[in-house]
Amino acid sequence: MLLKERTKSVTHRILESLNYRMNLPDEEKIKYENQLKGFAGEKQFDVCMSRSHQSCLILNDLVLTHRDTVFQIDSLLITTDAVYLYEVKNYASSYFYREESFFTESGYKILNPLRQIDRSVTFLYNVMLSLGYRLPIHPLIVFIDPEFNLYSLLPNKLFLFSNQLPKHLNTLSDQNFSITDKQVELGKKLKALHNENYRPDNLPIYHFDQLQKGILCPICFSTSYRDTRQTYFCAACGHKETIISAIERSIVEFRLLFPESLMTTNRIYQWCGAIYSKERIRVILKKNYHRHLSRQMTYYSEK
Ligand SMILES: [Zn+2]
Missing domain, CATH: 1.10.10 (Arc Repressor Mutant, subunit A)
Structure with a gap:
């Protein structure tokens, strides 16, 4: 059951509008393209999710705050006894994963999604606790692009590649969870905490x-x-x-x-x-x- 639809973030909408109303500096243009790519990946994930007919609650794109720190969740799935937290990455081409860091083919280090998701898990756990819920959180990083390659010596159980996603979602839908009022209440409370007008402080300057x-x-x-x-x-x-x-x-x-x-x-x-x-x-x-x-x-x- 879809409890919250995905919407474009404030940053995405602002960059979109500016892109068609001014000459965006190169740096902002790249940011806009990344927003587009990220959003397209998340939409692709939503299609897989809706095809799998989940009986649990789904909340997409939540912006939450814990003790003045804002964090964002791409997708959240609430089952009877756990919460699944998905971070969707629309990386294309090949990356290397070594010494717990991600590198592009040309050797550049990128922000580590493992660290990002770890942070989200901690904050979400605390937010849920403050709402009176103590549920285990299962984090997963979804690499949605089928062309994406990750060269790594060690497998990581948090990584979910696009070819593994249908199986993972089917396993969940096969469990046919019976959602209680308590879960619905948690979903609604999290939805109510979503800050849709959150404006990050790295927005471009314009007049x-x-x-x-x-x-x-x-x-x-x-x-x-x-x-x-x-x-x-x-x-x-x-x-x-x-x-x-x-x-x-x-x-x-x-x-x-x-x-x-x-x-x-x-x-x-x-x-x-x-x-x-x-x-x-x-x-x-x-x-x-x-x-x-x-x-x-x-x-x-x-x-
Ligand atoms: Zn038109």
């Missing part, structure tokens, strides 16, 4: 004036468009939606990129590329947000 304005297509990220009285069409891929929904999406994107900025009709009018009237934008802002009136200006915030 409103430097970004290309206009409504981005949610499919192909183009800003070229055609429209009728009520409908917005992407001129590049043909995606179609109401103008209201296109403006609403753009407002959400503005809030994501500029959470500290005052949201005024004029700002959103500019952000949407000055193609729809301020009156039309005001109506949408009034409907979805809380309106603040001051002598100098009117601005809007979350309801």
